[in-house]
Amino acid sequence: MTKDSGAKPRGRIEPPTLVAIREAAALLRAGDIVGMPTETVYGLAADALNPAAVNKIFAAKGRPADHPLIVHLPSADHLPRWAAAIPKDALALARAFWPGPLTLILKRAPEVPDEVTGGQDTVGLRVPSHSIALAMLLVFGSGIAAPSANRFGRISPTTAAHVREELGERVAMVVDGGPCAVGIESTILDFSRDVPEILRPGAITPEAIARVIGRRPRVRGEAAGGGRADAHSADAAHAPRVSGALAAHYAPRTPLRLVQSGLLAAEAAALAGEGSRVAVLAHGLPDPRDSRLIWQAMPADPAAYAQELYASLRTADMLDADFILVEALPDGPAWRAIADRLGRAAVGSGASPAG
Known part of the structure; x- marks a missing residue:
């Protein structure tokens, strides 16, 4: 196994001790990349002011270089x-949502x-609420670029083992x-x-934002009347590129x-009857269970569903x-962000990984 200068194996998982946090900060200062937990998903972290280090993120993920990264800050005091x-x-x-899963x-x-x-000419900024992420940021003392710690386009990691x-x-x-704890991206x-716009839905909803800014x-x-907007509209064409929008x-x-x-x-049984092996994510389990199918019950609560989604x-x-068959989600604002992730997962599924 490849060793670093300290004779420790790369890709190792370390418990969240102060020693490990200090080591992670030292690696970031030296221009290396590390896996960092956040409340949303695990991030692939690099010194955001070090272009060579940031380029290591793109190389590790197989991510196109024109895809912007979100910078994680120790506190809102670093915004200027x-x-x-x-x-x-x-x-x-x-002030209302930081630390938390909102990127500005x-x-x-x-x-x-x-x-x-x-x-x-824009940058995405947020302050994560995960205590270990905040500790790493405080010890490091500056902004950390940290997209999801997975190969580009693939399922985001929600445990350290997923990152490895x-x-x-x-x-x-x-x-x-x-x-x-949250399980989907910010x-x-x-x-x-001129007009604030949500470019990627997440746990902080339009309704919650409206309660703060009026x-x-x-x-x-989403069109002004609540329906689907034209994806090729002038407004869409002028929106900044952001993570997770493909x-x-x-x-x-x-x-x-x-x-x-x-x-x-019926669809699961039909596929199984044709000789296919089928994994099913559903809100409940069939009774009696069909031994030809692999069923996994998903939570009825949207927050719990989001937390389990990527691991499932x-x-x-x-x-x-x-x-993989996934039962369609209920309607409603609480399910909007989860539906967004599942829709993109369906479009990208079955292809070879990027990079």
Whole structure:
């Protein structure tokens, strides 16, 4: 196994001790990359002011270089170093939801490297609420770029073991912060244009944002009347590029289909009858259970469902199944972000990994 200068194996998982946190910070200062727990998903962390270190993120993930990264900050006090202009509503939301799963897209400060922003004039910033992530940030003392610690386009990691499975020795070490509490990526809210707009849904909903700033943000893909917007509209064309906005993302290698509740059992049985091995993620289990199928019950509560989603997809992807069927989600704002992830996972499923 490859050794680093301290004769420790790369890709190792370390418990979240102060010694490990200090070692992770030292590795970041030296220009290496480490796995960092957050409340959303595990991040692949690098010094956000070191272009060479940031490029190691892209190489490890197989991520296109024009895809911007989110910078994690120790506190909102660091915002002026990273953002050139901070609207008062953005400050109000930072006070309300930071530390937490909200990323603000703001005009970048001059010193922010192009490698972080994908060459754009904007930067994504947030303060995570995970205690280990905050400890790493405080010890490091500056911004950490940290996209999800997985191969590009694949299922995001929500445990330290997932990071090691995905990246192995590409990462110097992984600090184990336990399973992620939120389980899906942060809400991304754009403040770089005249009207705030959610470019990626997450745990912080448009309704929660409206309660703080007194107006509901636009939502990418949603028309003013609440229906679907034209994805090729002028507004969409001028929106900043952000993480997780591609049609295919968060995807298993096994082909994944979303199936309406009333059709799920019949479609699963039909595929099994054709000789296919089928993994099913559903809100309940069939009675009696069909021995030809692999059923996994998913929580009825949206927050619990989100927390389990990626781990459940990863488990299903490891079953050597021919298909993954996922029961369609209930309607409602609480399920919006989960539906977004599953829709992108379905589009990207079954393909070879990028890079």
